[in-house]
Amino acid sequence: MLDCYDVMEVVLEYTNFKDLWSLAQTDKALQLMIRRFFRTRVDRQIAMFLKPKSPPVEQLETLLYKFWERITLSHSAVHGSLLLYMERCVRAAKPWVPGNLNIAVPFGAVRPWIRYFSDESAGTLKYREVEVDSFVLWHIASRWELEIIPGKFIIITETRGPCVAEAVIVSPHTANMQLLTRDFLIMYYPQKAFDESALDSWHYPTIPASQDLDRRGVRKSIDNSSWVTQCGWACPILWRRVSKDRGTLIFRVGDDTAVLDRTITCSHLKWRLGDTCYNSECKNYATHYYPYIPGYFSALGAELRSTLRDQ
Ligand SMILES: [Zn+2]
Numbered sequence: 158m159l160d161c162y163d164v165m166e167v168v169l170e171y172t173n174f175k176d177l178w179s180l181a182q183t184d185k186a187l188q189l190m191i192r193r194f195f196r197t198r199v200d201r202q203i204a205m206f207l208k209p210k211s212p213p214v215e216q217l218e219t220l221l222y223k224f225w226e227r228i229t230l231s232h233s234a235v236h237g238s239l240l241l242y243m244e245r246c247v248r249a250a251k252p253w254v255p256g257n258l259n260i261a262v263p264f265g266a267v268r269p270w271i272r273y274f275s276d277e278s279a280g281t282l283k284y285r286e287v288e289v290d291s292f293v294l295w296h297i298a299s300r301w302e303l304e305i306i307p308g309k310f311i312i313i314t315e316t317r318g319p320c321v322a323e324a325v326i327v328s329p330h331t332a333n334m335q336l337l338t339r340d341f342l343i344m345y346y347p348q349k350a351f352d353e354s355a356l357d358s359w360h361y362p363t364i365p366a367s368q369d370l371d372r373r374g375v376r377k378s379i380d381n382s383s384w385v386t387q388c389g390w391a392c393p394i395l396w397r398r399v400s401k402d403r404g405t406l407i408f409r410v411g412d413d414t415a416v417l418d419r420t421i422t423c424s425h426l427k428w429r430l431g432d433t434c435y436n437s438e439c440k441n442y443a444t445h446y447y448p449y450i451p452g453y454f455s456a457l458g459a460e461l462r463s464t465l466r467d468q
Pocket residue numbers: 388389391392393394434435436439440441442
């Protein structure tokens with residue numbers, strides 16, 4: 158016989174993330190239920206990567222416990238298509254599953270992860286070339302991958318500094334600009350995620366990557382000229398900061414007493430999506446700034462930043 162949670166779980170499976178988040182704001186009991194539902198959904202997907210051949214339940218619980226413990230101890234976070242999957246309605250019209258388990262780790266934290274996967278008999282992570290792109294190279298120190306079954310990879314991205322958000326701000330579009338720790342989901346462009354849409358960043362996605370987004374039901378645009386409402390915090394010319402940024406949504410999915418990891422709240426990190434706003438509804442419409450070249454803006458310093466109109 159179904160209990161209340163079982164019934165609610167079925168309802169939640171038909172609910173998109175925007176509505177889940179809204180529901181979580183209305184009532185504490187509902188919020189706890191949504192957290193539990195979200196965690197179960199995440200763990201189910203992560204288990205597919207840790208042990209693709211369905212081990213016994215007790216073994217799976219231990220595996221997941223160790224995985225999240227490693228995430229916390231190494232100040233790392235999950236990102237990539239798995240989070241996109243989490244934000245969609247499970248019963249969506251076009252079903253798909255995440256192709257990779259992406260993990261962002263701070264500089265110097267790769268070795269413990271290599272040991273972890275080796276100890277778990279998953280295999281050995283292999284070095285993978287980082288894209289030759291100055292913006293990416295500025296933020297990413299190395300990439301490592303492990304093919305667990307044909308076509309499915311665990312990918313570790315090591316950032317150049319202590320802040321794991323560096324791994325996602327280099328994404329070619331906003332749909333991947335989010336992180337998941339054991340206790341928090343952090344979304345840098347929540348409104349775009351809620352609308353199941355995405356805006357291209359500095360280096361456009363490849364054609365296969367764009368097709369992937371389309372297949373996953375995310376509407377992507379190369380600029381914001383077609384937007385019909387104000388940009389808000391998704392305005393491409395706005396400098397965004399990881400620390401204390403009002404445009405970021407932080408959704409607690411774990412322990413009530415947990416605090417955000419220091420590798421998420423690094424105060425030094427800032428980025429923006431482009432140098433021109435093409436949205437005629439936005440007060441920054443047609444404002445144009447110099448192209449963003451890593452290091453260039455820090456040299457110009459406060460002068461350019463002071464010209465930025467905050468919204
Ligand atoms: Zn704008």
